[in-house]
Amino acid sequence: MKLRVNGKEQVFDGDPQMPILWFLRDELQLTGTKYGCGQALCGACTVHLDGAAIRSCSVPMLAAADKHLTTIEGIAGDHPLKQAWRDHHVPQCGYCQSGQIMQAAHLLKEKPRPTDAEIDAAMDGNICRCGTYPRIRAAIKQAAGAGS
Amino acid sequence: MSVLAASRRTFLRSSLQAGGWLLSLQLLPGGGLLAAEVDANDIWQSNLFVAISTDGQVRITCHRSEMGQQIRTAVAQIVCEELEADWSRVVVEQALGDPAYGDQNTDGSRSVRRNLTRLRQAGASARLLLRQAAAQQWEVPLEEVEAVGHRLAHTASDRSADYGELVAAAARLPLPEAEQLTLKPRSEWRLIGHAVASVDLDPVLAGTAIYGHDVRVPDMQVAVIARPPVLYGRIKSLDDSAALKVPGVSKVIRLPDLEAPAAFKPLGGVAVIASSTWAALRGRQALQIEWTHGDNASYDSKVYREQLLASVRAAGEITREAGDAAAALESAEQRISAEYTAPHLAQAPMETPAATARVSKDGAEIWACTQTPQSTRNVVAQTLGLQPEQVKVHVTLLGGGFGRKSKPDFSAEAAWLAREVGKPVKVIWSREDDLRNGYLHSVSAQRLEAGLDADGQVTAWLHRTAFPPIPSTFDPSADKPSDGELRLGFNDTPFDIPNLRLERGSAKAHVRIGWLRSVANVYHAFAVQSFAHELALAAGRDPKDFLLDLIGKPRHLDLTGVNYDNYGDPIETYPIDTGRLSNVIRIVAERADWSGKRKAGRHLGIAAHRSFLSYVATIVEVTLDEAGNWQIPQVHVAIDAGTVVNVEHVRAQCEGGSIYGLSCALGELTAVDGAIEQGNFDRYRVARMRQAPRAIDVHIVASEAAPAGVGEPPTPPFAPAFVNALYEAGAERVRDLPVPLQVKRRQRA
Numbered sequence: 039m040k041l042r043v044n045g046k047e048q049v050f051d052g053d054p055q056m057p058i059l060w061f062l063r064d065e066l067q068l069t070g071t072k073y074g075c076g077q078a079l080c081g082a083c084t085v086h087l088d089g090a091a092i093r094s095c096s097v098p099m100l101a102a103a104d105k106h107l108t109t110i111e112g113i114a115g116d117h118p119l120k121q122a123w124r125d126h127h128v129p130q131c132g133y134c135q136s137g138q139i140m141q142a143a144h145l146l147k148e149k150p151r152p153t154d155a156e157i158d159a160a161m162d163g164n165i166c167r168c169g170t171y172p173r174i175r176a177a178i179k180q181a182a183g184a185g186s
Numbered sequence: 187m188s189v190l191a192a193s194r195r196t197f198l199r200s201s202l203q204a205g206g207w208l209l210s211l212q213l214l215p216g217g218g219l220l221a222a223e224v225d226a227n228d229i230w231q232s233n234l235f236v237a238i239s240t241d242g243q244v245r246i247t248c249h250r251s252e253m254g255q256q257i258r259t260a261v262a263q264i265v266c267e268e269l270e271a272d273w274s275r276v277v278v279e280q281a282l283g284d285p286a287y288g289d290q291n292t293d294g295s296r297s298v299r300r301n302l303t304r305l306r307q308a309g310a311s312a313r314l315l316l317r318q319a320a321a322q323q324w325e326v327p328l329e330e331v332e333a334v335g336h337r338l339a340h341t342a343s344d345r346s347a348d349y350g351e352l353v354a355a356a357a358r359l360p361l362p363e364a365e366q367l368t369l370k371p372r373s374e375w376r377l378i379g380h381a382v383a384s385v386d387l388d389p390v391l392a393g394t395a396i397y398g399h400d401v402r403v404p405d406m407q408v409a410v411i412a413r414p415p416v417l418y419g420r421i422k423s424l425d426d427s428a429a430l431k432v433p434g435v436s437k438v439i440r441l442p443d444l445e446a447p448a449a450f451k452p453l454g455g456v457a458v459i460a461s462s463t464w465a466a467l468r469g470r471q472a473l474q475i476e477w478t479h480g481d482n483a484s485y486d487s488k489v490y491r492e493q494l495l496a497s498v499r500a501a502g503e504i505t506r507e508a509g510d511a512a513a514a515l516e517s518a519e520q521r522i523s524a525e526y527t528a529p530h531l532a533q534a535p536m537e538t539p540a541a542t543a544r545v546s547k548d549g550a551e552i553w554a555c556t557q558t559p560q561s562t563r564n565v566v567a568q569t570l571g572l573q574p575e576q577v578k579v580h581v582t583l584l585g586g587g588f589g590r591k592s593k594p595d596f597s598a599e600a601a602w603l604a605r606e607v608g609k610p611v612k613v614i615w616s617r618e619d620d621l622r623n624g625y626l627h628s629v630s631a632q633r634l635e636a637g638l639d640a641d642g643q644v645t646a647w648l649h650r651t652a653f654p655p656i657p658s659t660f661d662p663s664a665d666k667p668s669d670g671e672l673r674l675g676f677n678d679t680p681f682d683i684p685n686l687r688l689e690r691g692s693a694k695a696h697v698r699i700g701w702l703r704s705v706a707n708v709y710h711a712f713a714v715q716s717f718a719h720e721l722a723l724a725a726g727r728d729p730k731d732f733l734l735d736l737i738g739k740p741r742h743l744d745l746t747g748v749n750y751d752n753y754g755d756p757i758e759t760y761p762i763d764t765g766r767l768s769n770v771i772r773i774v775a776e777r778a779d780w781s782g783k784r785k786a787g788r789h790l791g792i793a794a795h796r797s798f799l800s801y802v803a804t805i806v807e808v809t810l811d812e813a814g815n816w817q818i819p820q821v822h823v824a825i826d827a828g829t830v831v832n833v834e835h836v837r838a839q840c841e842g843g844s845i846y847g848l849s850c851a852l853g854e855l856t857a858v859d860g861a862i863e864q865g866n867f868d869r870y871r872v873a874r875m876r877q878a879p880r881a882i883d884v885h886i887v888a889s890e891a892a893p894a895g896v897g898e899p900p901t902p903p904f905a906p907a908f909v910n911a912l913y914e915a916g917a918e919r920v921r922d923l924p925v926p927l928q929v930k931r932r933q934r935a
Contacts, residue, residue, distance in 0.1 A: 053433070053464065060464040064408075069400035070393015072585070074536050075617040076467075079867040082536055110393035120391045127383065127834055130842055131254030132390030133397060133536040133585025154880075161875040165867060167536045167586045168254045169845025170838075171878035 039103040043068070044112030054100035058092075059083045061099055062109060070110035070136045074165065081164030084137035084144075085109045091144035093163075110136035119143055122177035130168035138164050142178050151182055223357045230357040232312035234287060235265055235305060242336060242350030244271045247279050249287035250297040251557045252386065253535075253587035255839060255897045257297045259385045260831045261305060263377040264298075268309030268370060271349065272336035273377070278385050283559025283579035291558040293592045293701065294753065295798035295895025298831050302893050310367040312356075319355035320347060372890065381834035386583065398540035398555025398582045399614060406542065406610040407436065409603050410466045413455035413623045416479040416860035417697050418444060421456065425474035429458055432472055434465025439606055441599070446662050448698050450565045452599045453623055459607055463614065483860040485696035487629065490857075491527055494631035494693055497652040498525065502689035503666070506677050506748045509685035514646030518637025522724050526634075526713040528923040530855040530862075531627035533702045534872060537585020538615040543600035549576030550601050555584040557592035565594045566601040577601075588846070589701040593625050618865040625700025626855060626862075628653040628671075632713040637685075642725030644736060646685040651676055651710065654695035665694040667706075669749040675710030675797060675902060677748050680764050682738025696860060703843070704898035707797040708850050708905070715793035715906030716921065719913070728784075729910065730775050730792050737794075740765025753799055759892050760799045766826050766887075767796055770803040773885055774824035778805040791910030793903035798895025800827040801887075804844065804903040806879075810915035814928045818848075818879040818908070823900060825884070828891035840884040840900040847904025849873045854924045871924065 039050050043066060050061060057076075062068045062085070071094055074082030078093035085094045086108040087101065113120065119139050122128075129135045138161070145152055145160040152160065157178055166174070224230045228240040237245040248261040258278045266276055281287055289300065313333050320338040321328040324345055332339045339346040372379075389395035414420065426438035437459040444454040458469035515521055541554035543566070550570055556562045559579040567574045584591055596613055604611040615623075630653035637646035655671055657664035667676075667690045677688060702708070715733075722732035743762035752760055771794045775781075783790055789810065794803035807820040823840040830836050849872040856863050864870040909920040917929040 056464045060462060063400075064462045064464070067402065068393070069396070072397075072537070073399060073463075073614070074538075075867050077617070077866050077868065080536070080617075110391075115388070115392060123391055124383070124387060127381075127387075127838065129254075129384070129387060129390045130256070130838055131252075131536065131584060131586045132386065132395055135390055136393050139391070158876050163874075165536065165872055165874060167534060167588070167846070167849070167872065169842035169848075169873070169878070171845060171873075171875050172841060172880070172882055173838075174875070175880075 039099070041102045041105055041107060043107045044109060050099055052099070055098045058085065058094040058097050058099055058102055058107065062094060068109050068111050072133055072136060074134065081141055082134045082137040084140040084164065086140060086144060089147065091141050110140060113139065113143065118181040119146070119177070122181040125180060126173045126177040128170050128173040128177050130170055134164060134166045138166065138174055142174070142181070145178070146182055152178065224354050230353045232315060232356070233308050235308040236269065236312040238312065238349055238353050240350050240353050242275060242348045244269065244276045244349070245279050246276055247281050249281040249290050251292035251559070251581050251584055251587065253292065253557065253584035253591070256384050256832065256835045257292070259382060260298060260835060261301070262385060263382055263831055264302060264305040265309040267375060267377040268306045269313045270333050270335065273382070275336060280581050283563045283581070285560060290560050291592060292587070293557055293589055295898040299755070299799065299893040299895060302829070302831070306369050307364065307367055310369055311362055314362050314367060315356040315359050316349055316352050318359050319352040323352070323355055378831050379833065382832055396582050397537050397585045398553070399537060401542040401553040401582060401612060403542060403544055403553070403610045406612055407459050407461065407607055408463045408466045409457045409459050409600070409611050409613045410470045410616065411441065411455050411457045411599060411613065411619070412470050412473055412475055413453040413619065414477055415622065416477070417448065417482045418446060419477045419479045420454065422476040422478045424456060426456070428472035428474070429469040432465055432469040434461045435469035436460060437607060438469070438473070439603065441602065447660050449660050450561070450593055450595045450598060452595060452602060457603055459603065459611065467616070479860055482696045485857045485860040487529065487856040490629065491631065494527065494629065494652050495525060497691035497693060498631050498633040498650040500691065502650050502652070502691040504687060504689050505672055506688040507686065511646045511648050511685040511687035514685035515635060515637045515648065518646055519640045520638040520724060521635065522638070522721060523633065523635040524717055524720055524921060525631065526716060526921045527631045528629065528709040528712060530629045530697070531702055531850055531853045532621050532624050532855055532870060533588035533590035533627070534620060534870065535584070535586025535588055535590055538617060538620040539591060539596035540612065540614045541597040541600040542610060542612040543597065543604035544610040545570065545601060545604040549578065551578045551580070552597050552601065553580045553582060554597045555582050555591055556594060556597060557584065557587045558594060562594035562597045565598045569598045569602050570605060588703045590624060593700055617867070621855065621864055621866065621870055622862040625659065625698045627702035627708070628655070628699050628706070630709040632709065634713060634717040636717070636721055638721065638725055642727060644683050644721060647681065647683045648687050649676070649679065649714070650689045650691055652691035652693045653706070653709070654693045654699050656699050656701060658695035659698045659700060662695070666690050666692045671706040673750050674706035675714065675795060676706065677750055678743065678745065678762060678796070679714060680743055680762060680767055680796065681736045683736070697857065703846055704797055704901040707795065707898070707902040711793065711795040711902035712905045712923070715795065715903060716909055719791065719906070719910040720919070730771065730780055733792065733794065734768050734771055737764050737768050740768065753895070755799060760894065762796060766801045767794055770794060770801045770824040770826050770887065773887065774803040774805050774822050777824065777883060777885055778822040780805065783807070789911050789915035791907040791912070791914060793906035793910065795902045797899045797902055800825060800894040800896065800899040802899045802903050804907040806904065806907040806911045808908070808911040808915050810912065810917060810929070810931070814917065814931050816912060816915070816929060818877070819881070821879040821882045823882065823884045824887065825900065826887035826889055827894045827896050827899070828889050829893040830886060830896070831893070833886055836886050836896050837884045839896045841882045843898070843900025844882060844904045845873050845878055847901040848877065848908065850901065851905035851908055851923055851925045852877070
C-alpha cells in the first residue's frame with residue numbers, strides 16, 4: 039500500500055493489521071510518536087490521519103492506505119502550539135507532549151476558540167504523569183488567541 | 187573503561203594522574219596535577235563537568251538522569267554561573283554511568299542539594315584556569331584579568347580574548363586548589379535562582395529527543411517478555427509453536443527462574459525475540475504458558491487489608507516515645523481515633539521501562555531510560571559475570587521515572603537476552619507489564635488515637651503504621667516497616683505533644699515493593715494530616731490554626747534516641763525546623779485567602795509536610811455537586827526548599843508533584859490470587875485533564891538556607907489537603923483510599 043507521511047510518499051507491504059504506531063517508529067524511525075499504553079487509553083501516540091487525531095497504537099495500517107499521516111515531526115517548529123508550549127514551559131519529561139500537541143492541534147482545527155469545557159473534553163484522553171495539565175490548558179488558550 | 191577513557195577525549199597524561207584526578211573531583215581540586223591537554227578534537231576537558239573547545243563552545247556534563255525535573259538545565263546553570271560562560275554557547279552532554287561522578291542515582295530529591303557546591307567549584311575551577319592562562323600569555327597580574335561573558339579581559343592594556351582562544355594555554359596549567367577558588371557571591375548570581383528555559387525543550391517539541399524506547403542500534407532485535415503473574419512463580423509448561431510462526435519472530439527464550447530475593451534480577455518468564463516491536467508483541471500473545479504460581483498465589487488485597495488493620499489494632503513495636511501516651515489517652519477529656527488505609531500504587535511513568543543491550547566477549551553496552559546508571563552497570567555485570575568496568579551505560583532521556591527507573595531490572599533482562607541471542611536486544615515493557623510486574627508502592631494501614639483536654643489541646647498521640655517494607659524485595663524475611671521508611675513522615679512527626687507514642691506493626695510482602703515519588707511520606711502524610719483535620723473539627727477549631735498549634739512554637743525537633751537519618755544529610759545543616767513548617771502554612775493560608783474564602787462558604791483543605799529536607803504546605807479548594815462529583819478549581823502551594831537553582835523548575839515540580847499526589851489519591855492496584863488485576867489506564871486511574879486543578883498557585887519562599895529537595899516534597903501534602911477539602915464540602919470522610927470520582931455526601935442533620 040501507499041500512503042503519505044508528513045507529505046512524503048511511503049510504501050508499506052507488511053502486516054496490514056499492524057498498528058500505525060509501529061510503522062512510524064520501527065520502519066520510518068519517526069520516534070516522536072510514543073508508545074504509552076497500546077490500548078488508546080493515554081494519547082501518547084496521537085497523530086493525524088487525513089487531519090483527524092487518532093491513536094496510532096490502535097489503528098491498523100490498512101486504515102492508512104492512500105491517506106495522509108501527520109506526526110509531531112511534521113508540525114513546524116514555529117507552529118502557534120509549539121510556540122505556546124515554549125512560552126509556558128509546558129514539558130517536564132516531554133514524553134507525552136507530542137501526543138498532547140497533536141491532540142491540541144486537532145482541537146483548534148475543529149474549534150478555533152475552545153471553551154474550558156471543550157479543552158477538558160478534547161484533552162481528557164491524553165495522560166501526562168508529570169502533571170503539566172494546567173500549563174497545557176494555558177498554552178492551548180494562548181495558541182487559540184494567536185490563531186485568530 | 188572509565189568515563190574518561192570512554193569518552194572520545196583522552197586528556198590525562200597517565201593512569202596515575204587519572205586516579206588522582208578522579209579522586210580530586212570528589213573534593214575538588216586536585217592540587218599539583220596538570221589539568222589536561224587539548225585533544226584531537228580541539229577540546230579541553232577541564233574537569234569532569236566542564237569541557238571547552240578551541241572555538242569556545244562549552245560542554246557541560248550532567249551526571250544525573252533527566253526525567254522531567256530539568257536537572258540537565260539546572261546543572262548547566264550552576265556550572266555556567268561560576269564559569270561566566272555565555273549561556274547560548276553551552277551544550278549539555280549526558281554522563282555515562284561511572285563512580286567517578288560520585289552518586290548518580292537520581293532519586294531522593296538530592297541532585298541539587300548534593301551537587302550545588304561541587305558544580306559551582308567545577309565552573310569556578312575552569313574559569314580560574316582560563317584567567318591564569320590569560321595572565322601568563324599577556325604577562326599581567328592574575329588579579330587584573332577578568333572573565334565575564336565568555337571573554338577574558340585586561341582593561342589596563344585593553345586586551346581581551348574569547349574563552350576559546352585561551353583553551354590551549356589553560357589546558358597546560360596545574361589544577362587549582364579549592365582554597366584558590368573564589369565562588370561568586372549570591373548577590374551576583376544571574377543564572378542560579380532564575381528561570382531559564384530547558385535545554386531539552388526544542389528536541390522534545392520537534393519529536394527528536396531520544397528516550398529509552400527510541401534507541402536503535404545496528405542489527406538490533408526487539409524483545410518482550412511474558413513474566414510470571416505471581417512473584418516467584420515459574421513456568422510449568424510452554425508451547426511456543428504458534429509464537430514461532432509469527433512473521434518476524436526469530437526466537438523464544440526461557441529466562442532463568444527467579445530465586446529469592448527478587449532484588450533487581452529479571453523476574454523470569456519467556457522472552458519473544460523479533461525483528462520488530464509488533465512481531466514481538468504478537469509473538470508473546472501467541473505463547474501458551476502454564477504457570478506454577480507458588481506461595482504468593484495466596485495474596486488477596488481485600489483479605490490483606492484486614493490483616494493490616496488487625497496489625498495496627500494491636501500494640502506494635504515502639505519506634506518513638508515521649509511521656510505516657512497510654513495514661514494520657516485514658517485521662518483525656520475527649521478521645522478520638524481513626525484508621526486510614528491506602529492501596530498499592532504503580533509509579534506508571536508515561537514511558538514504560540526499556541533497555542537496549544549489546545554484549546560482546548569483552549563487555550556490554552547498555553542504553554536505558556535509567557535513573558541509576560551505576561547500579562545498572564553493577565547489575566548488568568553481575569548478570570553477565572563481568573566486571574563493572576566492562577559495562578558501559580548510556581543514559582537516555584526518561585519519559586518519567588518516579589522511582590520505577592531506579593530499579594535496573596530491565597537492563598539486566600536486556601543484557602541477559604542480548605548474550606543469549608548473540609545480537610543487540612531492546613527489551614520494552616508494555617503498560618500491562620509495567621502495572622502487573624512492577625515494584626509496587628506499598629499498601630498500608632494506620633491507626634491514630636488522640637486525647638484532647640477540655641480546652642481542645644492535644645495531650646496524647648498514638649500512631650501505628652503497618653505496611654510491607656521495601657527491604658522485603660531484597661530480603662523476603664523483612665516483614666515490618668523498616669527504619670528507613672519510618673523516617674519518612676512517621677518518626678519525624680513534628681507535633682508538639684507531651685505524650686506521644688509511635689509503633690510499627692508487622693506486614694509480610696507478597697509482591698515486589700519499591701519506592702515511588704516521596705515513598706512512605708505519601709501514606710504517612712495522608713494519615714497524619716487527615717487526622718489533624720479530624721481533631722480540629724472535634725475541637726471546634728479552625729483547621730489551619732489547629733495545625734499551627736499542633737506544630738507548636740518554632741524549634742528544632744530533637745530526635746535524640748530515635749532512629750532518624752535526616753535523608754542522609756547533617757541535622758546541623760538541615761534541622762527539622764518547625765518554624766519553617768509553620769511559615770509555609772501561614773504563607774499558603776494568606777495566598778489562598780483561607781479565612782475569607784471559608785467565610786464565603788468555599789471548601790478548603792490544608793496539609794503541611796516536611797520531606798526531603800523541604801517544607802511544603804498545600805491548600806486544595808474543591809467544589810462538590812449534589813451527586814458527589816468533585817472538581818478542583820484552585821490549589822495553592824508554598825514551598826521552602828532553601829536555596830533554589832531554577833524557580834521555574836520548582837514551580838513546575840510543585841504543580842506536577844501536586845497532580846502526582848492527586849493521582850496517588852485516585853489510583854489503586856489490587857491483587858487476586860497473587861496477581862495484579864489492573865493492566866492498563868482503563869482500570870488503573872491516574873489524574874486526567876478533567877480532574878486536574880484548574881489553577882495551581884505556587885509560592886517559593888526566598889531563602890539562603892542550604893538547598894533541599896524539590897522533586898518529591900510537593901506530593902505528600904496533596905492527598906490529605908484534598909480529602910480534608912472534600913469533607914469541608916460535605917463529603918463523607920475518606921479514610922480509605924482511593925478517592926472515587928464520585929464521593930458520598932454526608933447525610934444532612
